[in-house]
Amino acid sequence: MATIKLTFDKRSSNTTKDNKFMLVLRISHNRKTRYISFNLHLKENQFDPLTGNITGIMNAVRHTKRVRKIYSEVDLWLAEHEGEIRKWEIKKLKSEIERIFFNKLPSRSILNHGAIYLNRLRLEERFSTASSYEDALKALIKFRKNLKGQDDTVLIKTLYKKEDKKLKVLDSFTDLDMEIKAMDYGFLKDFKAYMSNRYKSKNTPAIHLRSLQAIMNDAGKTYQDLRDHKPMSSIKKQSHENAPAPISLEDINAIRKLKLASNSPIWHTRNYLLFMFNNMGMNHFDMAIIKRFQFxxxxxxxxxxxxxxxxxxxxxxxxxxxLKIISYYLNGQNAEDYLFPIIPANTTPEKLHKVNNGKVKIFNRYAKRIAALAGIDKKITTYTLRDTWTNIGLDMGIDIRKISSGLGHSSVQVTEKHYGKSVSEKILDEINAKITAS
Incomplete structure (x- = not known):
């Protein structure tokens, strides 16, 4: 059971030169102790711990009433919430007493809670998501630098350092951190405008705002004093869908027929390109991390x-x-070895997505050369194969629900949102052709 006591904190750091000690509320819980200060320094003979009386200072009666009142209210609150409090850590208990009875709100800064959230994502090995969320926090810090008249064009590699296997905010960014409660509607609208002016992609502001909202929502669920703080709810974060840019089945066949030097980088890229297409437009990352046992x-x-x-x-x-492509790469790998020689074997899970991003750039560079050699006047990237597989399927009249399942979309509506324009164009073209022909 948690207990409290009115006493002095006699540690040298809280003792004045004239031997006055800080009056504190001492909290004991689960064999641990914490202190909450009353912001009063007294001599030992100026406070009676049995009665709570304070004497020998200005406004002694008022201070006595305040100290007694807080002690009484905290003691009653502990008794009323005994069952719940028993499960708490002392850090949380102290924080709640400070918030309720001392009107002292703990720091709930966006970078500090960001560190907590990113730590959780990293433990779940969701490193790509963690990186995306940190990018949003970097954008926020650049906005803060801009507001302070500082250079906001300097590259920020990371906002955090590792200490005891956890992320801590780098000292160079603590002055640019801010309380979550200070992030109101007006501030966030200005942040959105700043990003819209800064980034070429129309989707970047929406992506960063959604990432920031995820961190703030988590803070609201974690801390009771932030539960009703939801300034993001009124800010639009709609993304602009990138129009699909498929190539045709004829283009795929032209790529198949290219004469390329075996084991050259462009030859490997052609293999990966066709493998992705043959596997329902598989994502490059999914292909890169396939292990031998998965075949x-x-x-x-x-x-x-x-x-x-x-x-x-x-x-x-x-x-x-x-199967022919796979046979090129079967060379006696162990079950846990990668099937394709894309990601180096010693790459840590934390660095997987970053390494893959570099490999995607190489793929796109050689895919551009493949397109030129095949006489294709469209840009080919890792996304092209997914759009191409979908578009060919729709052209063949395959039910969009089956297409959606193959793409791994959460619903048909997601597929329709992304590919709806293509479907509508085909229908309208058919209607217009029939009407105008008559």
């Missing part, structure tokens, strides 16, 4: 990395072309 009975079995928390599991029967 079994002529099937590739995997969880889609982007949505694996939603249970998006796939088991894809490989066609003849993909």
């Amino acid at each position: 079994e009975d002529n099937r590739i079995k995997y969880f889609r990395k982007k949505t694996h928390y939603e249970g998006d599991y796939f088991s894809v029967l490989q066609n003849e072309e993909s």
Whole structure:
């Protein structure tokens, strides 16, 4: 059971030169002790711990009433909430007593809670999400620098350092940190305007705002004093869908027919490109981290990395072309070795997504050369194969619900939102052709 006592803190750091001690409320809980100061320094003979009387100072009666009142109210509160408090750590108990009875709000800064949230994501090995959320915090810090008249164009590599396996805010950014409660509607609207002016992509502000909202929502669920602080709810964070840019089946066939030097970088890129297309437009990251044991009975079995928390599991029967591609790379790997030589074997889980991002740039560079060699006047990237697989399926009249399932979308509505324009164009073209022909 938690207990309290009125006493002096006689540690040298809280003792004045004239031997006055700080009057404190001592909290004892689960064999641990914490102090909350009354902001009063007294000599030992100026306070009676049995009666709570304070004497020998200005406004002694008023101070006595205040100290007694707080002691009485905290003691009653501890008794009334005994069952709940028993499960708390003493840090939380002290924080709640300070908040309720001393009107002292603890610091709830965005960078500090960001560190807590990012730590959690990293423990779950959601390193890509953690990186994206830190990018949002970096954008916020650049905005803060801009408001202070500082150079906001300097690259920020990271906001945190590791201490005891946890993230801590770097000292160079503590002055730019801010309380979450200070982030009101007006501040966030200005932040959105700042990002809209700074970033070329129209989607970047929305992505950063949603990331920031996730951190703030988590803080609201964690701390009772932030539960009703929801300034983000009135700010639009709508993304602009990038229009699909598929190539045709004829283009795919032209790529297949290219004469490329075996084992050259462009030859490997062509293999990866066709493998991704043959596997329902597989994401490059999903392909890069496929391990040998995931290829079994002529099937590739995997969880889609982007949505694996939603249970998006796939088991894809490989066609003849993909089996031939896979055979190029089977060289006696162990079950846990990567199937394709894309990601270095010693890459840590924390660095996987960063390494893959670098490999994607290489893929896109060689894909551009492949397009030129095949006489394709469209840009080919890792996303093109997904759009191409979908577009060819829609052209063939395959039910959009089946297409949606193959893409791993959470609903048909997601597929329609992204590819709806393509579907509408095909329908309208058919209608217009029939009407105008008559």
